[in-house]
Amino acid sequence: MIRIFSCGAGGSVSFGPHAISHHLEKHGHTVKVYDFVDKYTKHQIDYLLRSFASEDIVCVSTVFYVNDKNKNIDYILDSCRVLGIRTLVGGVNPTKTESDYSIIGSYTENETLSLINKLTKKIIYTPFSISNNDFVWSSSHRMMKRAVLPVEISRHCVFNCKFCSYPSRGTKGDNRNPELFRKTLDSANTLYDSSVFILVCSTFNDSVEKLNVFFESIKNTDYEFAAYIRLDLLVKQRQFWPLIKKHIKYMTFGIETLNWESGKAIGKGTNPEIVKKWLMQVREYFDDCFLYSSFIIGLPGDREQDAISTQIFLSSTKCLNGYSFNSLYLEYPNGGKTSQSVFSVESAANGYTIMKQQDEIASQSYINSSAWVRNDGYSSSEAEKLSKSLNMLEKRKLPSFSMAALRSVLTMEKLRDTWYTGTFGVDTSFDQLTTEAFKTISNAYVENSLS
Numbered sequence: 164m165i166r167i168f169s170c171g172a173g174g175s176v177s178f179g180p181h182a183i184s185h186h187l188e189k190h191g192h193t194v195k196v197y198d199f200v201d202k203y204t205k206h207q208i209d210y211l212l213r214s215f216a217s218e219d220i221v222c223v224s225t226v227f228y229v230n231d232k233n234k235n236i237d238y239i240l241d242s243c244r245v246l247g248i249r250t251l252v253g254g255v256n257p258t259k260t261e262s263d264y265s266i267i268g269s270y271t272e273n274e275t276l277s278l279i280n281k282l283t284k285k286i287i288y289t290p291f292s293i294s295n296n297d298f299v300w301s302s303s304h305r306m307m308k309r310a311v312l313p314v315e316i317s318r319h320c321v322f323n324c325k326f327c328s329y330p331s332r333g334t335k336g337d338n339r340n341p342e343l344f345r346k347t348l349d350s351a352n353t354l355y356d357s358s359v360f361i362l363v364c365s366t367f368n369d370s371v372e373k374l375n376v377f378f379e380s381i382k383n384t385d386y387e388f389a390a391y392i393r394l395d396l397l398v399k400q401r402q403f404w405p406l407i408k409k410h411i412k413y414m415t416f417g418i419e420t421l422n423w424e425s426g427k428a429i430g431k432g433t434n435p436e437i438v439k440k441w442l443m444q445v446r447e448y449f450d451d452c453f454l455y456s457s458f459i460i461g462l463p464g465d466r467e468q469d470a471i472s473t474q475i476f477l478s479s480t481k482c483l484n485g486y487s488f489n490s491l492y493l494e495y496p497n498g499g500k501t502s503q504s505v506f507s508v509e510s511a512a513n514g515y516t517i518m519k520q521q522d523e524i525a526s527q528s529y530i531n532s533s534a535w536v537r538n539d540g541y542s543s544s545e546a547e548k549l550s551k552s553l554n555m556l557e558k559r560k561l562p563s564f565s566m567a568a569l570r571s572v573l574t575m576e577k578l579r580d581t582w583y584t585g586t587f588g589v590d591t592s593f594d595q596l597t598t599e600a601f602k603t604i605s606n607a608y609v610e611n612s613l614s
């Protein structure tokens with residue numbers, strides 16, 4: 164049997180391991196996925212491992228793991244070595260050396276099937292294709308009732324923002340067949356009563372064609388979605404606004420900066436004053452949607468005052484339900500072995516020096532984030548400090564995807580009440596409620612896999 168340990172992200176099960184499991188099962192393998200593996204105790208992991216056979220293959224997905232959340236992975240890999248069970252680690256940049264095999268990349272159906280076939284001496288192989296992806300949620304997934312589940316309608320992004328390391332960026336790939344996509348949604352609805360979904364596609368609205376396919380496939384349903392949305396495209400796609408308002412209840416934008424020079428440098432060059440107006444228009448029209456955006460500190464040309472002004476604008480207008488500031492993420496260039504951003508690969512040309520020493524420290528974990536210094540002397544540690552202090556100013560700013568995931572255990576009314584009532588600032592009741600809700604969700608999966 165193939166056993167896949169998967170991370171849960173922001174209260175939702177993560178999609179990749181289930182997508183790979185579906186592809187393996189279609190080719191005759193028996194697979195079991197264990198979601199939210201970082202929530203298991205050592206005792207629970209021991210209990211599971213005792214039931215595994217020596218010919219099993221234990222796979223671990225590392226996509227969402229950073230730093231201290233890796234402790235269970237280390238424990239699983241070490242225990243498997245002692246028990247003589249083969250291990251495979253997968254992820255965008257897996258750097259763990261304790262496993263027998265590793266596969267680098269995201270959505271690696273083909274590579275994983277090929278390797279597992281070799282290890283199990285099976286020969287059936289048909290290449291994975293997104294347009295004919297017939298993934299459905301089944302009873303063997305053992306999801307919780309009303310689960311908010313990840314789904315995909317495509318796997319590409321036509322843009323190539325210079326800070327982005329998403330592997331399939333800058334490509335024009337296929338969309339899923341609308342009937343097959345609908346079957347994915349209906350399978351979850353029938354089995355688990357699910358009606359809220361997380362679209363894991365990196366950019367939901369990058370083409371009118373994709374929007375047509377999507378809305379055609381969900382016709383006559385009340386399904387709700389969380390999605391990554393490009394704000395600049397959304398304002399040009401007004402013909403879709405009524406449908407988007409009905410179905411996309413949780414939007415995540417990547418505005419990244421309200422400094423014009425920085426925006427131009429990353430490939431998002433709209434005048435920030437216009438971006439602010441767009442935000443206000445979108446806020447007014449999509450009045451019952453959760454809107455969220457991330458902002459980057461340390462882009463070419465930005466100053467500390469820019470981030471502070473942005474925070475003041477967001478806080479005073481309340482045009483977003485949530486936002487976060489993050490230090491620019493750069494990796495020490497590694498010869499193109501893994502997917503890296505343009506800024507990482509061409510750091511000197513873009514005005515950055517990336518520290519190798521930090522990279523070596525980072526290689527102990529599953530991510531390769533490196534310290535950097537900009538040509539004007541501004542550094543990643545200053546950017547991190549500023550991000551932290553700005554993020555502390557507002558407590559209620561969970562990402563839209565996490566808000567969507569909370570629908571498994573909270574009603575929309577409860578979410579809205581909790582989100583909007585009270586003054587902005589520290590709100591312990593919100594923290595308590597969301598912490599409890601996330602715990603309920605992850606516990607449900609851990610208990611399921613142990614029973």
Ligand code: SF4
Nearest residue numbers: 320322324327332365
């Ligand atoms: S940041 Fe978003 S829009 Fe830009 S390349 Fe990456 S996935 Fe595409």
